[in-house]
Amino acid sequence: MTALSPRTIVGARSVAVERTPQRLDPLGAQSAWLLVPLLGALAVAYAVFSTLVHRAQFHDVALGVVAVVVLLIAVTVAAIRTHPGLAPFGRWSHFSVIGVTLVAGCLFDASVWGRNDRIQDDWGQIAVALLIVAMPLYRPIGEVAVSAVVSAVVLGWLAAAQHSLVISNAPLVYATVAATPILALAAGGAGYAWTLTGETLRWREVAREGQTRLEGELRQAAQRMVAQERMTALNAEAVPFLTGLADRGEITEDDRDLARAIADRLRKMSVQSLGRTWLADTLDLALGQRLALAAPSDGPRPDRVDDPDRLERVLTADQRAIVGALIATVAARPGLDPSSVHLSASDPDRPTFVLQARIDEPRVELRRELLPFVSSLNAVAMRATMAVRGGDLIVRFGYYREGGVP
Template sequence: MNRVITETIVRYRSMPVERTPQRLDPLGVQSAWLLVPLIGVVAVGYAVYSTIAHQGQLRSPALAICAIVLLTMAVAVAAIRTHPGLAPVGLWSHLAIVGVAVASAVLFDAAVWGRNQRIQDDWGQIAVALVLTAMPLYRPVAEALATAAASALVLGALAAAQASSMAIANHPAVYAMVAATPVLALACGGAGCAWTMTGETLRWREVARAGQLRLDGELRQVAERMVAQERATALNAEAVPFLTGLLASGRITHEDRERARTIATGLRRAAVDAVGRSWLAETVDQALARRGTAEDPQRWSRVRDPDRLDRVLSDEQRAIVGALVGTVADLPGLDPSSVAIAVSVPDCPVFLLTARAEEPRRVLRSALVPFLSALQSVSMEASMRVRDGGLTVRFAYPGRRAP
């Protein structure tokens, strides 16, 4: 079993993560999601305006309408698929969104084929460029740029093929550049923004990691002093008064022997708990300490993680899980004694957080869904269920179905 746990920890802690803002800064990208539907509305609005302006050049109005419908589908799928609740955006979703947008531009070119007078006022390249602007937030920069280059190549080739019908005679390459430039320019702008965000996030992580390494020794000493203080407090609260009473009485009774055995068992259990205390148990205990549960004798049983699978969580995942636990602990209607986390399945860890909270479903979803989305952005599956006052949050590594 120990070998399985070790292999699991090594496998998941060394799992490569795509260098995208959504993966590295999921909460930050969540706040920027509204830009995607806004960009989509602008793209569709410009497409409608441009189509009306091309009314005298339309060869097939039906194709023009189909092009707008197709573009609307592309931006709708982009807005839905990039929503924080459906994170992360995968490769095929990216290709499907951009592919449908390019197809809509191709349909518009077909609608004005042979009658188009100017390339610069066509909406195809602008709409595709707007869609591509947001993609680097969700996909790697190299992939976004490659998709933009392919889109520019298609639209540039179509523009060059229409050179004979243009009002101003020029070399086909000029029309190709006119159509390709907006696509490449806006895509490069979005990629540059994403590249900067990714670089700054990685740089901040390195600084934070270096600071953590410098503080490790000091934190270890603080932890040792805290454990020693807890043991001294326990001795002063129970053992010292008991021994003082024995000295004062000058004799040992059967009740004294039972009392001594009880105190020794309690001290031994507290020492074992202190040694085996996991990061997850400490996080839950600190989060609930504000609710006045620090002296709860059952506090160490809130987390059932016999295999210490919380060690699988990366620094980013721990930060999100810690924030999730803290948010649950701060719910006004929470019953602190009901909070529990069970961790199971050593080869593919599953975390199950349960609690009872007298809060409306809408309030719970508003408070917790951002953290579930953030967990999904860092390669985990996350879900929440609210039923009869009970709250269940499940997050796990891909590969296991919810129980």
């Protein structure tokens, strides 16, 4: 068995998280996902409308149609790739979406080149601006600024180079008209994301202080549960046994065997109480009431967490919050068999956690309830997957790069 090294713990907890709403507030960013397909649909609708308006100005109609199709591809990819189930939305996804949208705008300009009357009703800059305004929710502001400036320069240069416009003015004016929507909406989206991430960071500081206090309460509650189990075991086994010995006034060989068995069980409970972990406490507290109602036990609670190397130590405060919410959500499902819940941790070099449970509920409903937490784990420097087969739920999450550091 390989022990969890301090280097792995430090490396996992020191992973730099991008300053974006998707990374800092995964569940909040998920609720804003619908904005992307809506803005994309608006961009396509305007592109179709603008294409119809320009129908008398085309020198290549087919190229104009291709431009709209390319834009539709970019919008579709953006809507799919930003979906919470595929989090996180990475750098190359961002550049690809904006790049393809920019290509679509350039194709439209090429389709009306030499016959275009006005820059104001061209759809290239509007489409790029509508998609880029949502990017600060998923990508760092500096990165979005780069894509916005590049798009503005390209479309601005194409506008300045056109010579068929009915309004005569300096090329710089045409470039400004084309570049302004892109830069303005990018700045607006960046300002909103900056404010949102700032508020999120301040809220996290407050939440972290509260979590520190709650962890102490969690530990005390778990200790009370263990103490109650030990007292129950004493009352159910040790006290009747000693009372029987006192009444009989003699000790038999069977009494010695029974005394050893009772002592072994009490010793095991004491050892378990000393080695309890955050995962064990969280799972026991989430399932405690349901287990007591389903099958009241007067013996020690079975081990539901298999983490001999204490791999839970690699989890950051944000990851613990999400894992705790995931466990609580699973424990609250009405179709859950509480005795089937088990959480194991393995591979100290690349810590991996597996949560298993038997839940008699429709697969679609389970995915709807649990997928946000799986996506949130993906957004906080982990790799998480969920599988539901015949009522058996398996959620796997952990680190996936060499050395245990994602």
